[in-house]
Amino acid sequence: MSxxxxxxxxxxxxxxxxxxxxxDVERGYIFTTCSSVENGNPLFWDxxxxxxxxxxxxxxxSMISVWFRPHHWAxxxxxxxxxxxxxFDLKEALGLPEAVMSDNTVTFGEPVRxxxxxxxxxxxxSVSEPKTTKLGTGRFWVIEVVYENQDGEWVxxxxxxxxGYKRDK
Amino acid sequence: xxSEIKTVTANRLKAGDALPExxxxxxxxxxxxxxxxxxxxxxxxxxYKFATERNGVQxxxxxxxxxxxxxxxxxxxxTGPYGRLxxxxxxxxxxxxxxxxxxxxxxxxxxxxxxxxxxxxxxxLSLTVDGKTVNDCSxxxxxxxxxxxxxxxxxxxxWKPQA
Numbered sequence: 001m002s003x004x005x006x007x008x009x010x011x012x013x014x015x016x017x018x019x020x021x022x023x024d025v026e027r028g029y030i031f032t033t034c035s036s037v038e039n040g041n042p043l044f045w046d047x048x049x050x051x052x053x054x055x056x057x058x059x060x061x062s063m064i065s066v067w068f069r070p071h072h073w074a075x076x077x078x079x080x081x082x083x084x085x086x087x088f089d090l091k092e093a094l095g096l097p098e099a100v101m102s103d104n105t106v107t108f109g110e111p112v113r114x115x116x117x118x119x120x121x122x123x124x125x126s127v128s129e130p131k132t133t134k135l136g137t138g139r140f141w142v143i144e145v146v147y148e149n150q151d152g153e154w155v156x157x158x159x160x161x162x163x164g165y166k167r168d169k
Numbered sequence: 170x171x172s173e174i175k176t177v178t179a180n181r182l183k184a185g186d187a188l189p190e191x192x193x194x195x196x197x198x199x200x201x202x203x204x205x206x207x208x209x210x211x212x213x214x215x216x217y218k219f220a221t222e223r224n225g226v227q228x229x230x231x232x233x234x235x236x237x238x239x240x241x242x243x244x245x246x247x248t249g250p251y252g253r254l255x256x257x258x259x260x261x262x263x264x265x266x267x268x269x270x271x272x273x274x275x276x277x278x279x280x281x282x283x284x285x286x287x288x289x290x291x292x293x294l295s296l297t298v299d300g301k302t303v304n305d306c307s308x309x310x311x312x313x314x315x316x317x318x319x320x321x322x323x324x325x326x327x328w329k330p331q332a
Contacts (some may be wrong), residue, residue, distance in 0.1 A: 013225060027206070029206065035206070036206040036238065038242065039242035039246075049174065056303075061253075061254045062237040066206075098225075106257050107331055108254050108263065110324065111321065142317075160233075
């Protein structure tokens with residue numbers, strides 16, 4: 001596991017997995033998310049306040065990745081689609097069956113609004129040398145996920161640090 | 170209208186100001202609801218056997234996107250709806266499991282105004298369980314400089330969350 005496979009090396013830098021969300025941003029998931037964390041911010045619940053402050057309803061900024069997680073099942077899909085596909089590609093290519101996320105930075109641009117159809121792509125920024133932690137032995141990697149709305153406006157960028165590993169015997 | 174809505178303004182803040190603590194008891198429902206709300210179907214967030222036998226952890230655990238939603242709620246409970254997240258960074262040191270009590274705490278580290286006149290507050294936040302830090306978080310949040318200001322009206326080059 002000491003040297004990085006050439007295929008993985010080639011993934012560092014280029015845009016990968018450019019995609020459009022499978023559905024429009026919608027208020028049902030906004031309510032479910034707010035409910036899950038008991039978020040009573042009136043921007044998501046009160047039309048008058050939303051109109052005054054944000055020119056209409058918006059989605060909680062922290063939901064930005066929600067709009068791209070694929071359905072668990074969909075008709076005519078021949079392969080299971082996975083969110084943050086680069087992360088899973090790395091696990092497979094490097095033979096690391098387990099993984100956790102250790103660090104997450106999100107920068108927010110234009111607000112996301114109900115009815116938006118977002119676009120995204122992923123960029124692998126780095127893969128570390130092998131490391132051993134209390135979980136096991138593996139590698140850290142950094143993946144950026146960039147989001148735009150249907151008008152080409154930047155709405156956010158997520159940066160994830162993942163650790164793929166094998167549990168030590 | 171602004172007087173009817175809770176609003177934190179930059180001219181009333183200083184470094185060292187503390188955010189009110191938030192305490193949340195976590196159940197399996199908290200974990201599963203958060204995972205499904207964020208469309209995260211991975212089994213370690215709903216399947217005890219998978220979490221314990223495959224991942225080697227004690228139970229199912231709260232997923233990262235839902236922790237982000239918890240931090241957002243904690244921040245905007247304090248700022249009110251005029252608070253606009255610019256950037257949030259958090260480092261997971263451990264996981265949050267059912268039966269844990271999450272305690273969110275935060276402090277103002279600084280207040281500044283950028284070169285396009287937007288006021289920002291820099292926050293250092295923590296999530297602890299039984300006194301142990303499981304997540305550190307830094308957030309850069311745009312807030313009104315004074316009553317009448319609204320960071321949400323900023324677009325394009327008038328919005329600089331990266332700084």
